Amino acid sequence: MGDLVVGVDLGGTKILAVLADREGQVLARIKVPTEADLGREHVITKMAEIINGLLEESAAPAHRVAAVGVGIPGWMDPQQGFLFFAPNLGWKDLPLGTILGERLARPVYLDNDANLAALGEYVYGSGRGTADMVYITVSTGVGGGLILNGGVYHGSMGTAGEIGHITVDPNGPVCRCGNAGCLEAVASGTAMAIRALALVDLGRGAGILAAAGGRREQVNARAVSRAAAAGDAEALVILRDAGRYLGITVAGIINLLNPAAVVLGGGAMQSGTLLWDAMLDEVRRRTLESSLAAVRVQRAALGGDSGAMGAVALAIDRLGPSPARC
């Protein structure tokens, strides 16, 4: 049996894959566009080519790769490797584990991308040393994954961790899911951009518009961050409010689950300290003392690699003890 594994984070826009040994040491890393619009066959062929590319880059023979872990942006049965629905890929009702296993000629283990990002941070990142950890990613949307009692918690149908659709403001703005006041509708990058655009369209938000190069179509969460960094009052309020809502939800999750760590990743978490500090303020205000004392709230350590490293951890875990140790 091979001594290496490949971890793949299959996203709607890009594929990140790493080749790693059984201790999680990365030997090679490749990132390419997904080109999901070119169809499933194209994406699967691409995944096979990436694995060959990783082997080439590390000069390792193919037989050393014992298994492949893959994170999918969708809803699935991870035990059966059956994909119910991956909206960003346009894939539906597929025995994806079997399909990929045949094409990649190795055992392929699947899980939801947010669950694997949680697992990556748990095994190799900010969650190390805990048994109960909550992972939250804040970027265009808000997602999450739960590690409970030392393993990924999937829930009864594999849909656990939908942190972005927890109601945080019952009378808040409408979310893309149809509900009102979801965390995603008030704290995601998209939500911040919508709020900034509303200001600009009212003839306000001059600092944000300037940070967007004066172009309305460039008014996004990054522009808000840049404007806030320059001291723009409107941008600061947008970031502070997003952080507050995030903190209110995080506090609720800590009260419910009493985790040892909450790990936050995703692009929006890199927007300086204001959002982070506003979040922490609410966490401190709204978490029961005993649970607050037990938890550390940290940024993700692996950045954009959380998901691929979680896929590595999944493959290693499913393979069982490595031959070298037996």
Added chain:
Amino acid sequence: MGDLVVGVDLGGTKILAVLADREGQVLARIKVPTEADLGREHVITKMAEIINGLLEESAAPAHRVAAVGVGIPGWMDPQQGFLFFAPNLGWKDLPLGTILGERLARPVYLDNDANLAALGEYVYGSGRGTADMVYITVSTGVGGGLILNGGVYHGSMGTAGEIGHITVDPNGPVCRCGNAGCLEAVASGTAMAIRALALVDLGRGAGILAAAGGRREQVNARAVSRAAAAGDAEALVILRDAGRYLGITVAGIINLLNPAAVVLGGGAMQSGTLLWDAMLDEVRRRTLESSLAAVRVQRAALGGDSGAMGAVALAIDRLGPSPARC
């Protein structure tokens, strides 16, 4: 080894104990006031007397009781049987499992009362047949317990399940924990009573006051329920709002945990269908489709016995397979 167990629900105001066989069949049941103000020794002596009373009532010899499970209204390490704090009993930092084991001359297993109520409903009540279940009790306060992957989930320090202190309205009324807008501050029996009293003190709430026999000190959640049953508009709004807040929180928990069942118990859940229907409306509105399809939302089947039956289940589980089956 004996073939029976005793399950005790040790509350701040009353002790409920049941004698059961290894299949959970109840042979005898006793309920007495706790009299916690008379001190720990008094309460422990009372527990020993109750066990004797149960044996007498069922004409079973003492050696048949193999173990005792006890639910405690407090924070503890259930593995070690060490109690950190039980505010309603006034007990703090005690090796309670050892103390009770010596006094009751049998192995004694402890857990938090809400966790055991969850376990009781999971093993013998509305949660049967699920692996992931959320139990919520709504009475003077709001509490909860989680069954995840088929067992009680305790969290990293044993404080998981504090559902009453999840923020549901960031700008809501102040809770006794010091935070604002906790579920308990807007949906508990106490919260409903406070709201009704505020009306009465403004010279309104005539229907509620009438349902309280015209006595301000009798204006409580039960009076609100009675007034609502008689069609009083102000009482109906109080119940509906409590139900809505409960539903918003339940929806968030379902989105987070994707349980197969949410089971609701406690006195306030018996206040007719209005609170229940308002809750279900919000659950349906705010839960993602896939998770909503996977969950059943039900009333507790065991009523006030959930906790004692959970203590029975705990004792049976810790004892392992019964001698008869070996």
